[in-house]
Amino acid sequence: xxxxxxxxxxxxxxxxxxxxxxxxxxxxxxxxxxxxxxxxxxxxxxxxxxxxxxxxxxxxxxxxxxxxxxxxxxxxxxxxxxxxxxxxxxxxxxxxxxxxxxxxxxxxxxxxxxxxxxxxxxxxxxxxxxxxxxxxxxxxxxxxxxxxxxxxxxxxxxxxxxxxxxxxxxxxxxxxxxxxxxxxxxxxxxxxxxxxxxxxxxxxxxxxxxxxxxxxxxxxxxxxxxxxxxxxxxxxxxxxxxxxxxxxxxxxxxxxxxxxxxxxxxx
Numbered sequence: 001x002x003x004x005x006x007x008x009x010x011x012x013x014x015x016x017x018x019x020x021x022x023x024x025x026x027x028x029x030x031x032x033x034x035x036x037x038x039x040x041x042x043x044x045x046x047x048x049x050x051x052x053x054x055x056x057x058x059x060x061x062x063x064x065x066x067x068x069x070x071x072x073x074x075x076x077x078x079x080x081x082x083x084x085x086x087x088x089x090x091x092x093x094x095x096x097x098x099x100x101x102x103x104x105x106x107x108x109x110x111x112x113x114x115x116x117x118x119x120x121x122x123x124x125x126x127x128x129x130x131x132x133x134x135x136x137x138x139x140x141x142x143x144x145x146x147x148x149x150x151x152x153x154x155x156x157x158x159x160x161x162x163x164x165x166x167x168x169x170x171x172x173x174x175x176x177x178x179x180x181x182x183x184x185x186x187x188x189x190x191x192x193x194x195x196x197x198x199x200x201x202x203x204x205x206x207x208x209x210x211x212x213x214x215x216x217x218x219x220x221x222x223x224x225x226x227x228x229x230x231x232x233x234x235x236x237x238x239x240x241x242x243x244x245x246x247x248x249x250x251x252x253x254x255x256x257x258x259x260x261x262x263x264x265x266x267x
Contacts, residue, residue: 001239002231009034011239012047014246019054021083028086029054032117038232039151040223041113048238050080050110051245059083070099076109081185084109085131089118092189093125101190111135111185116152116220118187119145123152128193130168133185140180144200146193151224154215155203163206167199 003011012033016026036043061077062084072095076084088104095102111133122129123145129152131143140161145152180186190196207214227233 001236002233003239004231005034005038005228008037008044008232008234011242011246012044014249015047015051015242016054016083018245018248019051021054022059025059025083025087029080029083032082032086032114035117035120036114037234038224038227039116039220040227041116041220043114044234044238044242046112046114047082048241050082050112053078053080053110054083062087070095070101071103071105074104074106076106078108081106081110081112082114085115085118085185085187086121088187089122089129089189092129092187093122093127096127096189096191100192101188104187104189105184106187107181107184109183109185111182113141113143113154115185115187116143116145116154119143119152122189123147123149128190128196130164130188130190130196131185132164132180134180134182136182138182144196144203146196146200148193148197149200149217151217151220153200153203153217155207155212156214157212159206160203160212163202164199167202168195 009030013026013030016029017023021029033043033047036046059079061075062079063075063077064072065075066073072091074084074088084106088106092102092104115131115133119129119131124147126147128147129143129145133141135141135156139156140158141154141156142160142164143152143154203212203214206212
């Protein structure tokens with residue numbers, strides 16, 4: 001089946017609300033999942049996998065542990081990165097009004113390719129963005145986004161780590177990625193967009209040699225355009241599974257609610 005962006009957004013928003021995620025964060029989470037599905041990053045599948053990690057109490061206990069020289073360390077209290085990625089990108093953009101570079105380390109959370117959406121969001125606000133996390137198999141994954149690149153790029157592997165550290169440590173600060181766990185992620189927001197663009201060029205050179213693996217911006221863009229104009233092709237079974245979760249947000253109808261135009265008989 002094929003669905004529009006708005007249809008998928010509303011479908012996902014109900015899931016977040018059913019999990020007790022506050023309205024604003026539910027909107028952000030739904031946008032992350034929908035955008036990711038439309039660019040080919042399997043947003044719905046990741047949402048289904050992380051439903052158990054989304055709860056209202058998780059949002060209430062997210063807190064800043066420490067701040068030092070533009071480095072902000074947060075504890076996510078086990079909350080899904082689908083929600084926290086966008087939340088941290090907003091925080092980084094706000095802090096970037098006061099400094100050139102903001103580095104955020106979020107621990108005690110999930111991690112997935114859906115963090116590309118917050119990176120793209122930061123880039124759309126005129127800043128460069130880096131996201132770094134480890135996959136479930138311990139592979140280092142980097143997401144790079146700048147205003148000059150239509151969609152983010154992905155690069156993975158040990159050689160990528162060396163390239164990024166050699167080219168960025170002096171300018172953007174130490175990342176401490178050697179100690180990065182599979183329940184952490186780094187997000188860097190910077191006005192030094194040329195640094196990130198130069199990294200993308202270097203990574204592309206190495207990718208042409210077959211040394212590293214990349215997912216290109218052009219691939220995500222092509223997926224987006226096809227899905228946006230034709231509707232995203234989604235797994236109907238997965239759609240129904242998420243729909244069952246989302247239905248928990250509906251309030252049981254009463255005679256009074258029907259008279260007031262609410263509940264199951266609402267028009």
